[in-house]
Amino acid sequence: MLPEKDDLNKVQQTQPPTRHTKQKKAGGSPSGKPLKTGNNNVAGYLFISPFLIGFLGLTLFPILYSLYLSFTDFDLMGTPHWIGLDNYVRMFTNDPMYWKAMKVTFFYAGIAVPFRLVFALLVALALNKVVEMVGLYRTLLYLPSVVGGSIAVSIMWRQLFGNDGAVNSILSMLGFPTHSWLGDPDTAIWTLILLYGWQFGSSMLIFLAGLRNIPKTYYEASSVDGAGPIRQFFIITLPLLTPVILFNTIMQVIQGFMAFTPSFVVTNGGPVNSTLLYVLYMYRRAFEYFDMGYASAMAWVMLVIIAIFTALIFKSSEHWVHYESDSK
Amino acid sequence: MKNNKTKKTIQHVLMALFSMIMIYPLAWMVSSSLKESSQVFVDAYSLIPEELHFENYIVGWQGFAGITFGKFFINSTIISVVATVGSIASSTIIAYGFARIKFAGKRIWFVCMMATMMLPFEMVMIPQYIMFNKFGWIDTYLPLILPTFFGIPFFIFLIMQFIRTIPRELDEAAKIDGCNSFDIFIRVIVPLVVPAMMTSAIFSFYWRWDDFMGPLIYLSTPEKYPVSLALKLFSDPNSVTNWGAMFAMSTLSILPIFIIFFIFQRYIVEGISSSGMKA
Numbered sequence: 111m112l113p114e115k116d117d118l119n120k121v122q123q124t125q126p127p128t129r130h131t132k133q134k135k136a137g138g139s140p141s142g143k144p145l146k147t148g149n150n151n152v153a154g155y156l157f158i159s160p161f162l163i164g165f166l167g168l169t170l171f172p173i174l175y176s177l178y179l180s181f182t183d184f185d186l187m188g189t190p191h192w193i194g195l196d197n198y199v200r201m202f203t204n205d206p207m208y209w210k211a212m213k214v215t216f217f218y219a220g221i222a223v224p225f226r227l228v229f230a231l232l233v234a235l236a237l238n239k240v241v242e243m244v245g246l247y248r249t250l251l252y253l254p255s256v257v258g259g260s261i262a263v264s265i266m267w268r269q270l271f272g273n274d275g276a277v278n279s280i281l282s283m284l285g286f287p288t289h290s291w292l293g294d295p296d297t298a299i300w301t302l303i304l305l306y307g308w309q310f311g312s313s314m315l316i317f318l319a320g321l322r323n324i325p326k327t328y329y330e331a332s333s334v335d336g337a338g339p340i341r342q343f344f345i346i347t348l349p350l351l352t353p354v355i356l357f358n359t360i361m362q363v364i365q366g367f368m369a370f371t372p373s374f375v376v377t378n379g380g381p382v383n384s385t386l387l388y389v390l391y392m393y394r395r396a397f398e399y400f401d402m403g404y405a406s407a408m409a410w411v412m413l414v415i416i417a418i419f420t421a422l423i424f425k426s427s428e429h430w431v432h433y434e435s436d437s438k
Numbered sequence: 439m440k441n442n443k444t445k446k447t448i449q450h451v452l453m454a455l456f457s458m459i460m461i462y463p464l465a466w467m468v469s470s471s472l473k474e475s476s477q478v479f480v481d482a483y484s485l486i487p488e489e490l491h492f493e494n495y496i497v498g499w500q501g502f503a504g505i506t507f508g509k510f511f512i513n514s515t516i517i518s519v520v521a522t523v524g525s526i527a528s529s530t531i532i533a534y535g536f537a538r539i540k541f542a543g544k545r546i547w548f549v550c551m552m553a554t555m556m557l558p559f560e561m562v563m564i565p566q567y568i569m570f571n572k573f574g575w576i577d578t579y580l581p582l583i584l585p586t587f588f589g590i591p592f593f594i595f596l597i598m599q600f601i602r603t604i605p606r607e608l609d610e611a612a613k614i615d616g617c618n619s620f621d622i623f624i625r626v627i628v629p630l631v632v633p634a635m636m637t638s639a640i641f642s643f644y645w646r647w648d649d650f651m652g653p654l655i656y657l658s659t660p661e662k663y664p665v666s667l668a669l670k671l672f673s674d675p676n677s678v679t680n681w682g683a684m685f686a687m688s689t690l691s692i693l694p695i696f697i698i699f700f701i702f703q704r705y706i707v708e709g710i711s712s713s714g715m716k717a
Binding site: 148149150151153154155156157158160161162163164165167168169170171172173175176179184186233236237239240242243247248249250251252253254256257259260261262263265266267269270272274275276278279280283308312315316318319360364367368370371375389392393396397402405406409412413416420 | 446449450452453454456457460461463464466467470479481482483484528531532534535536539540541542544547550551554556557558559560561562563564565566567568569571585587588589594618619620623644645647648650651655666667669670673681684685688689691692695696699703706707710711712
């Protein structure tokens, strides 16, 4: 068994270089100027031209424009007028609402993102163990995420946790006291966290695909060595899943920080701003107070925060992400 | 052997129970849509309506301000379909350029594309709004549709990954037969990347159908509202009295997503598993 595998590895390792050299020879220098597949700039730029136009006009320019706006006072009517760092100063020193939104968002993202990821991983592990009817369970568990982005779900969530909604109704049926989930500043944010966690489906599918890619032989070998399921999880599953975990974490952190619809529809930021997510406050500044300069400054601070987080996750990943290729 | 069987049964019971809890909120929404309005919040946990009140759907369909939900559904369909066609056509063209053609500066533009993929929409929302406002595009569908014609980075990436699995020998053969890049794209690549295009199209449709923030910012005339925005207005907690009708329209609004999901499940699951797309 083992020598065979080694042989396979050798073959795989040696094949690419030979192919490479062959190609080089074929395309190489026998007749001075070869069939060299050179650059085709015209065709290349023609094909990516929609992206170029969109990127320059709808991403790069707007981003720079937003940076400029963040140093101005602009109410959409007149012309932006330069006020230097005033927006940033006001934000950090003279706007308690801003800090509230920041605090709520960090709390939300800090709990909701790990909650969703851990939940998704646990469900994926369970699904990976089930042999029959996996398709059915997978479909059922993915359904909440399929419809999750829609406004109907946020509306439904609002009624579900309403005073006479189904959650309280179940609680009172089971003999527990009911609670004003959305009316209590301490619990309102948790209903949003739960909504986020409930839509664990796509993270779960990604984890499941990752689990399927782990060679069965690893488990067989380790159980010969006497490793139990828990030990196997920590020495095989988790390390081999780290690239997927990294990817999921980064995408979810960005999504978590940028959440808007749930707080807008389910709680509208209330009660007493306990669910005032950052983007909701930014939306209000921009489109209710028409304070475009201030809202742009808010967007930039958020971008910097997300960039720092992403960079930190990437940097730390050197220590905890294992790629199969460099493990041997 | 027997032990194994009981283990399996326990597994299935737990899995079924868990799935049921997860599905409960959706089932609750559908069942509430069939309850009489005054009954919705009596024994609210119950999933079984005492009588089936299909008239909720008829009443809800009337909409508000004299505009029926039929109009909102047509609006949503127009926006979603046009935006989807635009985003898939452009993304496929761009993906081919990145995946198969060598040109100066490709690396830099590719990095820009990947960076755009990570950039949240919220970052460009305000400057884009100001731009489109200057163009006089507010309260039209242009801001919702036009940007999709410049490619969606997620789809570009997904289709690129797919193109990479197509053997280059096919391109070479076509080239020898006298095809230029454009012919190769149309005759060789496009027919082979249809599955990736389908996956992208499904996601595009979902996102456009569910899009809430875009219409919220750009549209002001109720006749132009898509379902998402209309539903939010319809369900305003201060004005709703007919809960049955509200749940009926909520249910209808996610019906297209359900239908597409059940028809194209395979593409969706594969698409997510291989690319890590959000849904």
